[in-house]
Amino acid sequence: MSNPTYTFKDFKSDQEVRWCPGCGDTAILMAVQKAMAELDHKKEDYAVVSGIGCSSRFPYYMNTYGFHGIHGRAGVLASGVKTANPKLSVWQITGDGDALAIGGNHFIHEIRRNVNVNILLFNNQIYGLTKGQYSPTSLFGQITKTSPYGTVEQPFHPGELVIGSQGKFFARSIDSKVKETTDILIEAEKHIGASVVEILQNCVIYNDGAYDIITSKETRDDNQIWLEHGKPMVFGKDNEKGLVLNGFKLKVVKIGENGIKESDILVHDATESDPSLHLALINMRVKDGFPVAFGVIRKVKSASYEMLVEQQIEEVKAKSKIKTMDDLLHSGSTWLVE
Amino acid sequence: MSNPTYTFKDFKSDQEVRWCPGCGDTAILMAVQKAMAELDHKKEDYAVVSGIGCSSRFPYYMNTYGFHGIHGRAGVLASGVKTANPKLSVWQITGDGDALAIGGNHFIHEIRRNVNVNILLFNNQIYGLTKGQYSPTSLFGQITKTSPYGTVEQPFHPGELVIGSQGKFFARSIDSKVKETTDILIEAEKHIGASVVEILQNCVIYNDGAYDIITSKETRDDNQIWLEHGKPMVFGKDNEKGLVLNGFKLKVVKIGENGIKESDILVHDATESDPSLHLALINMRVKDGFPVAFGVIRKVKSASYEMLVEQQIEEVKAKSKIKTMDDLLHSGSTWLVE
Amino acid sequence: MAKKIIEVEEVVVKFAGDSGDGMQLTGTQFSNTSALIGDVVSTFPDYPAEIRAPQGTVGGVSGFQLHFGKIVDNPGDYSDVLVAMNPAALKANIRWVKDGGTIIIDTDSFTDKNFEKAGCVQEKLKEIYENYNVIEAPMTSLTKEALADTGLDNKSMARSKNMFALGMVYCLFDRPLTHTEAFFDSKFKSSPDVAEANKKALRHGFNYADTIHAMPSYRVQSADSIEKGTYRNMNGNTATAWGLLAAAEKANLPFFLGSYPITPASEILMEISKRKDLGAKSFQAEDEIGGIVTAIGAGFAGSLAATSTSGPGLALKAEAIGLAVITELPLVIVNVQRGGPSTGLPTKTEQADLFQALYGRNGESPVPVIAASTPSNCFDYAYMASKIALEHMTPVLLLTDGFLANGTEPWKIPSMKDMPAIKTKLKKAGSGEYQPYARDPKTLVREWAIPGTEGYEHRIGGLEKMDVTGTVSYVPENHEVMTYHRQNKVEKLAEVFPELEIEGDKTADLLVISWGSTYGHMTTAVRELNKEGIKVAHAHFYYINPLPKNTEEVFSKFKKHLVCEINLGQFAAYLNTKYPKFNYKKYNKIQGLPFTVVELKQKFKEIIENK
Amino acid sequence: MAKKIIEVEEVVVKFAGDSGDGMQLTGTQFSNTSALIGDVVSTFPDYPAEIRAPQGTVGGVSGFQLHFGKIVDNPGDYSDVLVAMNPAALKANIRWVKDGGTIIIDTDSFTDKNFEKAGCVQEKLKEIYENYNVIEAPMTSLTKEALADTGLDNKSMARSKNMFALGMVYCLFDRPLTHTEAFFDSKFKSSPDVAEANKKALRHGFNYADTIHAMPSYRVQSADSIEKGTYRNMNGNTATAWGLLAAAEKANLPFFLGSYPITPASEILMEISKRKDLGAKSFQAEDEIGGIVTAIGAGFAGSLAATSTSGPGLALKAEAIGLAVITELPLVIVNVQRGGPSTGLPTKTEQADLFQALYGRNGESPVPVIAASTPSNCFDYAYMASKIALEHMTPVLLLTDGFLANGTEPWKIPSMKDMPAIKTKLKKAGSGEYQPYARDPKTLVREWAIPGTEGYEHRIGGLEKMDVTGTVSYVPENHEVMTYHRQNKVEKLAEVFPELEIEGDKTADLLVISWGSTYGHMTTAVRELNKEGIKVAHAHFYYINPLPKNTEEVFSKFKKHLVCEINLGQFAAYLNTKYPKFNYKKYNKIQGLPFTVVELKQKFKEIIENK
């Protein structure tokens, strides 16, 4: 039975998109719809679940099965859906507040268990829906509605937390890069296990320009590096810069300078199971003189939770004498009263 | 005003220790009491707080201010106490279930915020108090009351999660090593910020021998490495083995073999802020041919949350015209009705 | 405090902008839509005096004012909502906006240049932010963004920003878009893209207001002769925050708030985080559980500690409230109710968390519950909640709601020296023996020895504790003793709570009963009926658990009892558990909106007539 | 089902071990202590027949049986608790242990060698684990460990293990240690280290049982003439787990349990995790919220989904229950009540979560609540809860408690074909139009279209939804409509719930009223009084929300109403909210223990006499 072919329009629901005009969420919606149209699932086999936040309104705009949950619980909602029915393609939409503040625990456990869910983390470094309080990814010193004198908390780096939670798939993208995001989402869907895709998302109302230093025309070539598995880690306007090892650290070099050849540049291996280098890539920041890493940074094979559950069920079923409820009721020691 | 001098007995409460005879918790209790006796605080300035679990009964046995909280909330209880009164020395006692299952979110946020609390994580890889269900640190495949056919979940590595949460202090010890634990605890207390000390703890009832491979007489020399800041990373019966770098990975070598000299061995730098090498040290496991790292693995200076809060309060107070409630009530626009 | 009335039955909205901004069309659309859904509407368009006044000047401002509601017979004097498309529009109209009213501004046009044109300075805005409910929206750019793919040119796109503004106001008052959409369809039949663009801007404005949880400020006004004194405007959330701070100052304790943002309670956290100048500590936790548990920790450590939230957050705090109950620590829990269940209607008002406040915990875990009734008395009840918590060593639940939280009214500023004294149970070092669970025999209250106090080291926690000594105890009889201690400690508060008062005609047969934010509508309805010669009396509850000790006596004086609530009858059910002998009739509304005086009066009359 | 009585007023304990194990001393200590705290005690020591039977053999077993309670006149036939210090002791006494009784074993001596000596095989143990409540303790090594620093030699240390055993039994029955401690102090006045060692072992045994949350199994026996059929022993937690599984099989749905361990509910999760053979999925979540929300996800995805917990965990689930209410998904929530508030008395029983079950959520969020009354009928009510959830698309709350969870009784095994049919609301692909919130006009139940079903894609969630279509709606009137739909859907269940029945003397003036696990004691008390010629009738509630539709009618037949509960009167308060016209008297006990028949009878008589 071959699947129907879709266009992204097939995934638009009849509900009007209610995000602020210019909100980065809109572009991500398009990327998801495009990715689904390219993927090999039937429309009814997609389940899109979320928590609460601007970003979490997402399911309403998708013409798939959808569940707008409660704040912070997107991860467990998704885990429940996927474990109950592993045949579904489960997409979890969550914000930096939803996933990392109230939902932080479910987030790390979902990753640890490696439930085969695509986790799209819309990181706008702010609580949008509740009108602009700081989130666990807001910058140190950021002035927001609840930090009128600047926050005194260091932010989480989502990728770092993913690594700390035994994460096997981590990718990063930007809202405006619809094409790149689409491709990453397709790769995330195909990866078996919890695939976290952090999408830098601009909130035009409460945190506009948070990513300007990465995305502006003037700086983007120097401040973005798009990693591809098997390819050298180069960036810059003419791919003239690259990354090399420096002991247990990374270093930016210029090809041609100081005798650096292209072959000296590190080649990206997303499949390396040791997380140390991936962590270093994830942690690159503009303020330290590094470009920010995008693309699929880590993609390591590992059995997924719901598959292992199914497998164990099959094994136990094969061995056990108890096949039905009646068998169970009569198992062990019983006696007859006549 | 100089502090009285104490012995560990001053920290014993009049309540009988109710752990199972042989439980690793008892030795840790001794280490904490010894550390407190050596430290420079007055008895009444210690606050020992916990969640729920066998380990979390700890505060009852300490002759200090104590608070036995609710399951999973040790981290926020401690954060509240410390933020409200930064003068107190706050010790948080928590189990692998309390800290990493239900309390996982508070754990990672407390670390991210860097609240100056000593977090003692008693890791017995099991839920003791509720009679032996698996915990987030139970091994893959472990048979427990709730995994009669073996778990299908990969465990957290507490140290790795600490790194993922921006952790600045992480140490590891073993229940039975009272002296070493005492020293580590003293160092943890003196460190400003969230200091996580993972203590491998044997539950004689539900998970006896979980650490035998690390602690048994036959294997302990090869399977433990005790790191000290500024010292080479050597181990073995006669310190004949050591760790070296191998690209972005660690490697065990024998001094004298293959031309390896003592000076080739890595020197431990606990203060390096880049977490990559610390992560690699934390992740060393016996099954991969590595010794398990003990001692203070990471200790990086960074301002603590409650200090930054105090500082901000002082700054704002100095600038603001509002000094009292009456000032506030009359601030902004008011009018007189006569 | 002076009696208040609430006049949300009628609302005055003014749209103001440059002559070219299309304010007349906008206003007309709003009034037509309102009329269509059954409101009475009265309008007042005011065009600029000069025909071609320079753009952006005060002289060039064009406005359209409209007054709508159930009973309306003029276009209104002062407006509740002002839409100001530029600084000149704001300048020209600000003095006609009611105190604490809502001002919606197009931030895109609030540039230095435009301020200059209007002849005023940016700084002025700050003050306005303090005294009004300002909703910001970069309308011009959002409209352009929204219409980016319509193919229209920049100017035409910008022209639709009035529809964006209209959409926002529609959202605030739950007006349907259909009428205006139909209007455009027919007006621009020949150029459907223009029709589409206007409709799109309209919808985007509506969605924008919804997305950012924009809420109208409920206006409340003093009616009776005004007392002498200094006044300011006050809304419920700020009043709550200030009441807590005032109690801490009076009790001479540090203040700590552990909280997590949630509509409509976030402003309490926002206000406290501003108050570093008073030394207040605000801890924005990772979730509601963290919010309350940090507060419990702070209470243990010797602060006046509080946590603030709304219904879904209160649900998450349930387990920890039990911990505060059994450890008998002071703690104020503020719950700003909103429309439920679940996420429900987050920006709307409701009184449906009463059951949760009274009963939403495991085991027998009694908590005093009190409720504010007007925006400004949130100050008094937050203060009282703190006083009870500190003097009786107990968590206290304060209920407000979206209507109070966002409501504003003039408030006579109290003086701190007149606030009632707060006597904490703090145990001073060197003051004799300390037993954590020894109690004052009259009030059953224990003492509070905080870490840092020499010689009183002790342990508390969630396991049942031995009477007096506080060691862990599983002794069956002790559990019963402690359960009754906790219960009786709360019940004894009736001794210190003020008695229930009756307003209105005490000789009436009908007593109408209410609690919380319905006070204003209730009291107006009662007074108006009394004026009309119809007998009805009113009992309003501020103290819910325990109930005032004269409640039964008061109820006994009346033949009929009508309990009015914005829920399905939770207080009525609760009264049944306490005084089952009265036959409570119920009047309920559950639409996310307050009662109207009209509907209350009608209901009261009905009940009076059906003898 | 056959009538049951519960005889926990009297308990029979047997200590059995090798001749050298000091069982006589142990038994004597226990009986003396019991007598001292006011119990009637009858004892029966049985020494080994041979004077010097070989160690470890059945012939060498020495035992001490004692029967204690309020009314005791023999040492008992079968024991409720057997302490077996070695395999021989177990072998010799197992057939005298009541079905489902508690067996405490010293695992250290259950070695192959000792099995051999006893002449039996290790395998036998497995069966025993299935049919009894086995509490394991490595007594010998724990005692040695505990005494390691006493300086005693190995053998002397091991000798104190009987005191370790005694300590455990003291803990199970909340006996004070003081008497035995005093005994040792006086007996070993001259060698205080021996006295100390014994006391230490005693306390360690007590603490050990406490630490591992050891609980006595409550024994329940069929009294009336036994029906024909195949029987097995059943405890409440297993029965609950099996009831859920049976419903899933009958409904032809996959089963999913999302849960987090908590005493005394953990065994439900443990049992389901064994049942991979039936394809059941158990998800041990990171916390209780994860437990329920994974279950809601599984319910959305088409499973019969459940979550199991105890009071503190239920508190944490409150917010998510609201989500299940508003999304109208099937879900079973099992709450095994324990002593509260907060952590309270985790291993004890109580009925104090009724309020929480009924009211512990934000907003108006009605949930059907039902309660089992005996260990084995937990099966039936877990099944019924599932049936209601699936047929009425609603979360259902099932209340049991520690007394039922750990109680065991013989149970006539039902046949799956006789279980009532379950008709799910599953929407099959291709079965016409689907509107997520269209309702069956009679029951108000919506249909269940699950992901994977072609053509019925739709969105649900926690925001208020438009009637019928299910799109997000903030329309005020719609909220009222939906609130009443949800309320009425639950209230209409009274139509399908069985009517309330009266037991005992229907002509009595006094109706005693109960719910949940008090059934056994209540019914025995009533029957005994009736036999004594005292008139009293009994109404026991299984269905709590909504109440059976004939409740008022039944109550009206009696003059006096006495509501008996293991809490401070929650059901009585609830009845007041529903039928305030009756004057409910209350009888409450809150000691973490069930009622005793004696105290009930006395109370009933009092009420009858005080006319």
Ligand SMILES: Cc1ncc(C[n+]2csc(CCOP(=O)(O)OP(=O)(O)O)c2C)c(N)n1
């Ligand atoms: C239990 C609960 N607590 C708090 C809230 C209020 N709330 C809704 S969304 C949100 C934060 C949203 O931030 P994020 O997840 O980053 O989403 P964004 O709006 O930025 O896309 C909060 C605090 C809630 N709805 N429920």
Ligand SMILES: Cc1ncc(C[n+]2csc(CCOP(=O)(O)OP(=O)(O)O)c2C)c(N)n1
């Ligand atoms: C809200 C809540 N959920 C569950 C429990 C039951 N519970 C008590 S302790 C515990 C786990 C303890 O494990 P851990 O923290 O590792 O401590 P240990 O006993 O192993 O020292 C659980 C699940 C509880 N008390 N409260």
Ligand code: SF4
């Ligand atoms: S508030 Fe921010 S995140 Fe939310 S819809 Fe608007 S732009 Fe997007």
Ligand code: SF4
């Ligand atoms: S059950 Fe395990 S962790 Fe708990 S006290 Fe006993 S040995 Fe220690």
Ligand SMILES: [Mg+2]
């Ligand atoms: Mg965000």
Ligand SMILES: [Mg+2]
């Ligand atoms: Mg543990």
